[in-house]
Amino acid sequence: MIDTVYFEEEVLQHPTATRVRKALPKANWVPINRFQELFNIRNQNFRIQKKNPALILAKKFENFVLPVPSGFGMNSTKNFYFSHMYNCLYDCDYCFLQGLYSSANYVLFVNYEDFFEHISQTIEKNKNDSQMFFSGYDCDSLAFDKISGFSDQLLQFFEKYQNVEVELRTKSIVTNSLRKRPAIKNCIIAFSLSPTKIAKKLDNKAPSIKRRIKAMKQLADCGWLIGLRFDPLIYTNDWKVQYSELICEIMTQINVSSIHSVSYGLLRFPKRMYKKISNLHNTTGLFAFPLDNNNGVTSYGKEIESEMYHFIQQELQHYLPTNKIFHCTG
Secondary structure: OOOEEEEEHHHOOOHHHHHHHHHOOOOEEEEEOOOHHHHOOOOOOHHHHHOOOOEEEEOOOOOOOEEOOOOOOOOOOEEEEEOOEEOOOOEEOOOOHHHHOOOOOEEEEOOHHHHHHHHHHHHHHOOOOOEEEEEOOOOOOOOOHHHHOHHHHHHHHHOOOOOOEEEEEEOOOOOHHHHOOOOOOOEEEEEEOOOHHHHHHHEEOOOOHHHHHHHHHHHHHOOOEEEEEEEEEOOOOOHHHHHHHHHHHHHHHOOHHHEEEEEEEEOEEEHHHHHHHHHHOOOOHHHOOOOEEEOOEEEOOHHHHHHHHHHHHHHHHOOOOHHHEEEOOO
């Protein structure tokens, strides 16, 4: 899967790096000074790199915990995210990471203990507020877990903070480590979902929707709370039929009591990011549809936005109370 591993020399003896070396014994290991010397090189071709990305092991020194972008969070007073990894194993056509980064290589920050220390400090600083932490903003929370072992350490940490919620956002079906341990009631396993026909065209390398729903059901049956993330919503000729069927399929298989929350948001990009991504996918039908620009955000426009939001909200309310449904704009 990964042929080359670049590593900052100071992290080679770290336990996470040792774990990765055991998981990738046939990879070519190349020392570097700092990950930026590879990751931030200008004029890299994201699409070419994506065919065979390398892994970069690095140490993070700052920005361990950040406030979520406006419109991203849930009901909590304070919402934060953290990124132990940059880039994703999957290759979804609409992924904003290809517009955010120049490189398609994966960066794994091995110093998990520093993330947990800064999360602890954030929790203490905001102890009088309700708090939620999001993993999976700059990567998929579980797709790399067999190699990184991150989720197990994360869950051990959050077991100590039962009054704080944490979300692991994913499209992965790598859930064995979760099903082998008791469920944690303050952890939400949130699956990103699209109708099957749309996912087959756009969710490249990701597990099928059928397999994701099966993984959700297995986790729910083990006591885990499930999040449903219909983000981005994709407009097609028969989108109403497709989304209605998807929501019905999920709700007939997952007990409503296991669903922590549902969020939905339209396909949207900052103007400059949209230009970069659409240039990478100039033969993809997704970017052939005429989009509007409003206040620096490129999306389907107000009319389609209103129609899609109203329809999805109504469909979800057939199964769930409104306090579990969230409209994301960030």
